[in-house]
Amino acid sequence: MQHAQGTRPDPSHGYCTDDVARALMVDLLHQRELGWQAVATSADRNVTFLAEAFEVATGHFRNLRRWDGAWLDIPGSEDANARALHALAVAIASAPAGTVHDDASALFERAFATASRVSSLRPRATVILACEAVAHTRGFDVVADVYRRVANDLWKSFAVCESDTDWPWPEALVTYENELLPQALIVAGRRLRRPRMVQAGLHVLDWLIDAQTGEDGDLRTVGNTGWWPRGGQVARYDQQPISTTTLLLAAETAFEETADPRYRDAVESAYGWFLGRNDAHAPVADPVSGAGADGIGPAGVSHNQGAESTLMWLIALEHTRDLRARSAQATAKPGDAFAAVA
Numbered sequence: 001m002q003h004a005q006g007t008r009p010d011p012s013h014g015y016c017t018d019d020v021a022r023a024l025m026v027d028l029l030h031q032r033e034l035g036w037q038a039v040a041t042s043a044d045r046n047v048t049f050l051a052e053a054f055e056v057a058t059g060h061f062r063n064l065r066r067w068d069g070a071w072l073d074i075p076g077s078e079d080a081n082a083r084a085l086h087a088l089a090v091a092i093a094s095a096p097a098g099t100v101h102d103d104a105s106a107l108f109e110r111a112f113a114t115a116s117r118v119s120s121l122r123p124r125a126t127v128i129l130a131c132e133a134v135a136h137t138r139g140f141d142v143v144a145d146v147y148r149r150v151a152n153d154l155w156k157s158f159a160v161c162e163s164d165t166d167w168p169w170p171e172a173l174v175t176y177e178n179e180l181l182p183q184a185l186i187v188a189g190r191r192l193r194r195p196r197m198v199q200a201g202l203h204v205l206d207w208l209i210d211a212q213t214g215e216d217g218d219l220r221t222v223g224n225t226g227w228w229p230r231g232g233q234v235a236r237y238d239q240q241p242i243s244t245t246t247l248l249l250a251a252e253t254a255f256e257e258t259a260d261p262r263y264r265d266a267v268e269s270a271y272g273w274f275l276g277r278n279d280a281h282a283p284v285a286d287p288v289s290g291a292g293a294d295g296i297g298p299a300g301v302s303h304n305q306g307a308e309s310t311l312m313w314l315i316a317l318e319h320t321r322d323l324r325a326r327s328a329q330a331t332a333k334p335g336d337a338f339a340a341v342a
Contacts, residue, residue: 001067003306007291011067017080018063020049021087022311028094029318036096043100047091050084051107059114078118082126085111089133108134116146121170122177124154125184132187140191151188151197158185158200167230168204174228177242178208179250186253198257205250209266212247219244219273225297238302240295241284241312244273248316252323264327271320274313285313 001009002016024046027039053061055074061084063076075081088111091104115131118124131147140147157170158181182205189197211234214220221243222228226235248270255263269277274285274292280300285292292313294302 001307004304006303007289007305014067014072015049015065016063017050017053017061017065017076018083019307019311020046020053021080021083022308022315024050024087025090026311026314026318028090029315031094032318032322040098040100043091043095044103047088047100047103047107050088051103053084054107054111056110059111061111078120078123079126081111081114082118082123082130085115086126086130086133089130093133093137112143112146116149118150121154121157122180124150125180128154128184128188132191135191147188148192151184151192154181154184154188155194155197155200158204162200168200168207169230172230174208174222174234176222176224176227176240177246178222179205179247182208183246183250183253186250186257190257202254202258205254209247209251213269214279217269218277218279219247219269220279221247221273236279238295238297239279241274241292241309241316244270245312245316249319252319255323264323267320267323271316274316284309285317287317290314 001011001014002019003010003013024043027043027046031039050061053063053065053071053076055062058075060075060081062071062073063080064072066072085108088104088108091100092108095101095104115127118127127150128147131143131150134143135147158168161168161170182201182203185197185201185204189195189199189201211228212219212221220234220236221239223235223237223239225237226232228234248267251263251266251270254260255267272278274283275287276283278284278296280296282301284296284301286305290310290313291305292309292311294304294306294309296302
């Protein structure tokens with residue numbers, strides 16, 4: 001369910017495709033440590049939900065579902081549609097042969113027909129990441145047309161503000177999931193062999209990281225109470241896990257591209273935000289239960305542990321674990337018996 005009162009799911013808000021797509025991503029991440037059998041049932045349930053969300057008439061995924069199963073929106077948002085595509089693409093890339101892989105593949109092929117029609121920045125970025133996941137597994141030709149078209153559309157939005165050193169951002173307001181955009185530029189630029197696109201992504205990411213790093217070095221993400229208007233101040237509250245994890249994933253991508261340790265530091269800073277290196281000086285995540293709080297407000301950490309917040313924490317956790325393990329392997333000396341331990 002989307003929301004919670006404390007630790008209890010709140011049925012009044014029902015379910016959403018956004019969160020189920022994220023839950024499928026978490027299943028696919030958890031299989032690395034737990035093995036496929038531990039997550040297979042959950043992954044199958046999540047793919048089934050996405051199949052039920054797909055609206056044949058529109059070629060898009062519905063997003064909002066009441067607790068009794070009734071759908072409340074036709075079609076759903078571009079964000080939800082793109083997130084569903086991305087989760088299915090990752091399932092194609094990382095689920096073992098079997099029902100989940102086959103069902104995800106079939107559903108992705110049906111839904112991909114409308115992927116190039118996205119008009120908003122963040123869904124465009126997410127579609128790029130979906131294309132990349134499929135290209136990495138099945139080859140670029142399978143997604144080439146959509147990949148190029150959507151990447152060019154995203155690039156055009158940034159090219160017009162590329163020379164603006166004060167505000168290299170295509171909107172007058174910096175809002176949510178901001179680092180998703182430079183992450184997609186880096187990924188697409190690398191795939192399409194367009195260095196200028198990669199450099200633009202790195203530049204914008206640097207700008208966002210700098211603006212959200214306090215004097216003490218801790219992360220302070222753009223709050224959704226006011227956001228960050230051009231010429232104004234970065235809103236301090238309410239900081240949410242989705243923003244922190246989006247920054248972490250983009251920094252991970254930048255580190256993979258450049259091997260620059262400052263991006264690895266940004267990953268660790270974002271991870272630390274969940275565990276108490278934040279404005280509230282208190283943990284946002286509970287590593288024992290696995291839950292994540294809904295964010296940080298003026299009164300401190302929220303007592304509610306909604307689906308998005310918990311899932312974004314788990315995604316951050318698994319990506320940090322994986323990056324640490326890869327970094328340890330890369331720097332290990334021959335004969336180091338514990339080099340591969342995360």
